[in-house]
Amino acid sequence: MPVITMREALNQAMREEMHRDENIFLMGEEVASYQGAYKVSKGLLDEFGDKRVIDSPITELGFAGLGVGAAMVGLRPIIEFMTFNFSILATDQIVNSAAKMLYMSGGQFKIPIVFRGPGGSAYQVSSQHSQAIESWFAHFPGLKVVMPSTPADAKGLLKSAIRDDDPVIFIEQERMYGNKGEVSDDPEFMIPLGVAEVKREGTDATIVARSLMVPIALKAAEELEKQGVSVEVIDPRTIRPFDTETIIRSVMKTNRVVIAEESHPFCGVGAEISAQIMERAFDYLDAPVKRVSGVDAPMPYAKNLEKLAIPDLPRLVAAVREVSYLD
Amino acid sequence: MATQVVMPKLSPTMEEGQLARWLKKEGDKVGIGEPLAEIDTDKATMEAQALATGVLRKIFVQAGETVPLGAIIAIIAEPDEDISALLSKAESGASSEENKQSIQASVQAGGDGAQVELARVVPDGARTVATIKGEPLAGDVGGAPTQQQTPPPPQPQTPPAGKADEPPATPVASGNGQGQQPTSGVRLIVSPIAARMAAEAGINLQALSGTGPGGRIVKRDIEAAISAGGQQQAAPAQPSTAPPPQPATTPQTETPPEVPTVVSPPQTQAAPKPAVDGASAYRDEPVSTMRSTIARRLSSSIGPVPHFFLTTEIEMDRAAELRRSLNELEAELKISLNDLIIKAAAVALIQHPMVNASFQDKSLRFYERADIGVAVAIDEGLITPVIRSADRKSVGQIGREVRELAERARARKLTPEEYTGATFSISNLGMFGIDEFTAVINPPEAAILAVGASTPKPVVRDGQVSVRQIMRVTMSCDHRVVDGATGAKFLQTLKKILENPLLLMA
Numbered sequence: 001m002p003v004i005t006m007r008e009a010l011n012q013a014m015r016e017e018m019h020r021d022e023n024i025f026l027m028g029e030e031v032a033s034y035q036g037a038y039k040v041s042k043g044l045l046d047e048f049g050d051k052r053v054i055d056s057p058i059t060e061l062g063f064a065g066l067g068v069g070a071a072m073v074g075l076r077p078i079i080e081f082m083t084f085n086f087s088i089l090a091t092d093q094i095v096n097s098a099a100k101m102l103y104m105s106g107g108q109f110k111i112p113i114v115f116r117g118p119g120g121s122a123y124q125v126s127s128q129h130s131q132a133i134e135s136w137f138a139h140f141p142g143l144k145v146v147m148p149s150t151p152a153d154a155k156g157l158l159k160s161a162i163r164d165d166d167p168v169i170f171i172e173q174e175r176m177y178g179n180k181g182e183v184s185d186d187p188e189f190m191i192p193l194g195v196a197e198v199k200r201e202g203t204d205a206t207i208v209a210r211s212l213m214v215p216i217a218l219k220a221a222e223e224l225e226k227q228g229v230s231v232e233v234i235d236p237r238t239i240r241p242f243d244t245e246t247i248i249r250s251v252m253k254t255n256r257v258v259i260a261e262e263s264h265p266f267c268g269v270g271a272e273i274s275a276q277i278m279e280r281a282f283d284y285l286d287a288p289v290k291r292v293s294g295v296d297a298p299m300p301y302a303k304n305l306e307k308l309a310i311p312d313l314p315r316l317v318a319a320v321r322e323v324s325y326l327d
Numbered sequence: 328m329a330t331q332v333v334m335p336k337l338s339p340t341m342e343e344g345q346l347a348r349w350l351k352k353e354g355d356k357v358g359i360g361e362p363l364a365e366i367d368t369d370k371a372t373m374e375a376q377a378l379a380t381g382v383l384r385k386i387f388v389q390a391g392e393t394v395p396l397g398a399i400i401a402i403i404a405e406p407d408e409d410i411s412a413l414l415s416k417a418e419s420g421a422s423s424e425e426n427k428q429s430i431q432a433s434v435q436a437g438g439d440g441a442q443v444e445l446a447r448v449v450p451d452g453a454r455t456v457a458t459i460k461g462e463p464l465a466g467d468v469g470g471a472p473t474q475q476q477t478p479p480p481p482q483p484q485t486p487p488a489g490k491a492d493e494p495p496a497t498p499v500a501s502g503n504g505q506g507q508q509p510t511s512g513v514r515l516i517v518s519p520i521a522a523r524m525a526a527e528a529g530i531n532l533q534a535l536s537g538t539g540p541g542g543r544i545v546k547r548d549i550e551a552a553i554s555a556g557g558q559q560q561a562a563p564a565q566p567s568t569a570p571p572p573q574p575a576t577t578p579q580t581e582t583p584p585e586v587p588t589v590v591s592p593p594q595t596q597a598a599p600k601p602a603v604d605g606a607s608a609y610r611d612e613p614v615s616t617m618r619s620t621i622a623r624r625l626s627s628s629i630g631p632v633p634h635f636f637l638t639t640e641i642e643m644d645r646a647a648e649l650r651r652s653l654n655e656l657e658a659e660l661k662i663s664l665n666d667l668i669i670k671a672a673a674v675a676l677i678q679h680p681m682v683n684a685s686f687q688d689k690s691l692r693f694y695e696r697a698d699i700g701v702a703v704a705i706d707e708g709l710i711t712p713v714i715r716s717a718d719r720k721s722v723g724q725i726g727r728e729v730r731e732l733a734e735r736a737r738a739r740k741l742t743p744e745e746y747t748g749a750t751f752s753i754s755n756l757g758m759f760g761i762d763e764f765t766a767v768i769n770p771p772e773a774a775i776l777a778v779g780a781s782t783p784k785p786v787v788r789d790g791q792v793s794v795r796q797i798m799r800v801t802m803s804c805d806h807r808v809v810d811g812a813t814g815a816k817f818l819q820t821l822k823k824i825l826e827n828p829l830l831l832m833a
Contacts, residue, residue: 285518325540325545
């Protein structure tokens, strides 16, 4: 299988789907002539023309709303946010229109739309441009939320998202666009939404990690194996719908859980996962579920402080040792 | 092989046992797990079961006799086996003490007397729940334990360990369905999976020490217990009805500090500085298992401070006479009967430190001084100014202090130091014509004395009816600290002093 970057994988997914279905179009800031702020839409304008690859004004609420309207009348928009930090401006359209339209129209209007773009922590762009806000969207019924951690997952999940008839929030980790991996070039390569993947099997503790935390969790598992601890790493990949079963099965085996996430801890996705484990697998726990989250403070600009604000390998290793009662 | 049957430890507080009834007689065949005898402990009558197969060759203790824990009560051996060595040992009484120590040691390893020999956990989990709550274990398996002690090595007749036709030389649980022994009140902390595994494997959580934070029992502790138990189960034939050997017998790496044991020497702490300025110094002693059980059981019955009440009549003629004489000699003294009662109670408290104490959850606190709180009614309610070291003050001085404090109490000018930190309280409603009442303890004190009016009453003395000044006092006691007899002895002393107030000079 070809080894490509996550950026290229996402580009492939959109290209393949746009070839397959002419109702699909891409709209966002700088997606056309500039080929995307992160070059995810490279070559798409040339290939599909300016009716299907559209540069929008700097009005997130406006073009998100255009997208919802287009979806209502049968098109399948992909709305790119230059980053999910700017999606905050569009949340009324996302939360109140896209998420609720099917319900409020009594099933008359499905909204097959994908809101995608980079999210999570980036390098030294400070508090407003470096944050993980997936829990906002995951909170609302009606939205699906996807966070890939590998190029293959990125491609397979984005294709599923584009074909899905519900609004999907698709968050690409800004630091991971250059990550490489094997990706199938089969135009029907798809990864279903709502299915977690066991990225590594283990018996002593489970790390539930998503997005940027997955490669760090895998490194922690390697490190811990040297210390005699067998760690299972699970990537839910889709935050909504959430694959609780896979995690519960793992907890029943390992009895100990660490949840790794970039986002702030309070009311975060990790808190939800922790609650579900407690509700459904309490009798199998040997230690309280441990979250390793981003710090509960705005992201600092200073490089040294920024490093401290995001979970890293030593913190993950220490957390697993803690729930395994090794320290 | 010849096995001695010893007086087993059937309750956490048991020091000796009375053989109620033999269920087998000399010459009878017995098998492991068969009931041998019924034994009366300080709590109940329980069955002792055989831990060896053979013939009941010799009975040393007859029905009705009481012997200390560890004493040899019988010998089980093969029909033709030479038991002379055990016989002479039993008759010399030498083994009793070592057996007792060995029992105590195993008790200590398990953390609590009732626990070491206790009970399998049944797989349905209900037992686990009870165990976690620290409740007494009851039911078809487990419950009140019986145990016997195999002879400690070296014994000429004793084959090397491992060859023995008997369970390992450790207490083994066996159920008789009488599980009324309260176990320690310490709450167990167990991870959910550990509790579940213990229930499935039939492991008594009370017998484990956790290696997790704060002594939490975690999965690996159960795994260790299971593998230890597995090794022991490799020991030869036990009837299938016999519960597995208890994991408590594995070496304990760590004993949670809060687990009280009957056998540990009291770790008396040197008198620390009291929290309130001017309050009495004290020493803390660990709460014994029995004390802890009393505390838990009685607290669950009434409120956090389990009260009970003791009433006695005291002839106050001599005390009244003394008071009158003193006041005549020195009019400014203005001594009241209550001042005398305060003084007498303080003197009695020093003689009965158990009453001059407080329950501190994990320890009992014994005060060095008798600081008496005197209940004073004020408009807003009630306050108890404290007469410090009342045992060492003269009655006149006590009287002056009481008047002065009461006055300032009514003016609401007492400082906290003046109304907190008493070690005992007295409430007197005699001036309201109350004959008798009960008072509510002022925590953390262990007791309060409710004093009624001293009034002339007809009494019979030496067969003659005569009139005496009779005062009824009722002491409310915190049963976690003070037991009936303890309180009664204190009241005896108080009564003696007040009826013979010259003793205050002694």
